[in-house]
Amino acid sequence: MSYKFVKNIGRNHSSRSSYGYGSGIVGITIHHWGSDGQKHANVVSWLRGYTGNRGSSAHYVVSDGLVTQIVEDSRASWHGGNNKANGTTIGIECRPEMSAGDWATLVELCVNLERKHGSMKYYGHKDWKNTACPGDYYPRLSELVDAVNEYKKSGKVPSTTGGGSSSGGSGKREYETVDYGITLGLWDKGDPVKDWQDFLVSQGYDIGDGGVDGYFGADTEKPTKAFQEKHGLVPDGLAGDKTIDKAEELGLKWTRKPKKSANPKANQITVDGKWGRATTRRLQEELGTPVDGEVSFQPIAYKTQNPGLLSGWEWTSNPRSSNVIEALQGKLGVTKDGRIGPQTIGALQRKLGTIPDGYVSNPSVMVRKLQDNLNAGKLW
Incomplete structure (x- = not known):
């Protein structure tokens, strides 16, 4: 291996068996850290500081020519958003820039991990949780698998890889009536799960006493695996692209959207210029996000x-992406990074005809206008 390897092990990590999935490692989950331009050492420092009862958010940090290990492979780590990801996969945190050197280092590390633990399945963070992570890496996961296999044969990273996104797709699935943009699996909730459960029932599978309840529990995972086995797919219990492609061939329909009240007045939000949970819910309904x-x-x-962004806003020193903000940015025609900021706020202010200063005051004229529009069933 040509990369420089550093151990910077954290503390207080759970055993894999404590997560209820045995002690085996079956996969690798790819992440990208918050934003371009952050230094490798700073990300390592932050992840070690994050260690505690749940552990660090990744096992390894990767950049061009450098790999730092923060959690031992044998230990579980809170990196994937749910216990199955945390208990069975190794988390790798990558630079969002994804230079050719970053890609080559990632490939080499994955080869090393497969030599140590055996063949792996590859996931993006968004396969486990509703998030934009791992960004440009997600549509290249199949290419990563091919590159790892090629490296094993030739001893070098294929020259066709590296630098920028491939033509492998956006990493999102365009459904017939709404873009959910997720892979369905354990602990997911909502309308897309109901559509998937409807399909399983139509195929004669038993989804348990709960029926079509919009919760992807063990009673939904089991028939999902049975469906996959029947059709020659990997029985991982996840409704991902290949599984959904086969299901759509057999009649799966994506029919549900968030429902609005038949009585408009019953679903009104207070027009106070303060952006809290009620405003976010109505915006999510309008944009078709969870x-x-x-x-x-x-x-x-x-x-x-x-100061006008109040209840329901999660502030963190390790920012990622919000579905509703990313969807809003798509409507505004600005960079879709899923994070609120002066560019997004200014674009929304211009769209709503208010002063575009890039900030949300308390109260905010822009938020009042947005609330008025949402009450009228529109964005602008």
């Missing part, structure tokens, strides 16, 4: 600059 009233993984640097 409806929970939460805006997750937002940069803590923007909190004090925007």
Whole structure:
């Protein structure tokens, strides 16, 4: 291996067996850290500081020519968003820039891990949780598998890899009526799960006493595996692209959207210029994203600059992406990074015809206008 390897082991990590999935490692989950331009050492420092009862958010940090291990492979780590990911996969945190050197180092590390633990399955963070992570790496996961296999044969990273996104797709699945953009698996909830359960029932599978309840529990995972086995697919219990492609051939329909009240007045939000959970829920309904009233993984640097962003906003020093903000950015035609900021706020202010200063005051004229529009069933 040509990369420089450093151990910087954290503390207080759980055994894999304590997560209820045995002690085996079956896969690798790829992540990318918060934003371009962050130094490798800073990310390592932050991840070690994050260690505690749940452990670090990754086992390895990777950049061009450098690999730092933070958690021993044998230990579970809270990196994937649910216990199955944490208990059975190794998390690798990568630079979002994804230079040719970053890619080559990632390939080499994965080869090394496969030589140590055997053949792996490859996942992106978004396969386990509703998030934009791992960004440009996600549509290249199949290419990563091919590159790892080629490296094993030739001893070098294929020259066709590296630098920028491939033509492998956006990493999102366009459904017939709504873009859910996720792989369905254990602990997922909501309308896409109901559609998947409807399909399983139509195929004669038993989904348990709960029926079509929109919760992807063990009673849904079991028939999902049975469906996969019947059709020659990997029985991992996840409704991902290949499984869904086969299901759509057999009649799977994506028919549900968030429902609005038949009585408009019953679903009104208070027009007060303060952006809290109620405003977020209505925006999520309008944009067709999961409806929970939460805006997750937002940069803590923007909190004090925007006092009008109140309940339901999660501020963190390790920002990722929020589905509702990413969908809003798509409507506004600005960079879709899933994070609120002056560019997104300014674009929304211009769209709503208010002063584009890039900040959300308390109360905010822009938020009042947005709330008025949402009550009228529109964005602008």
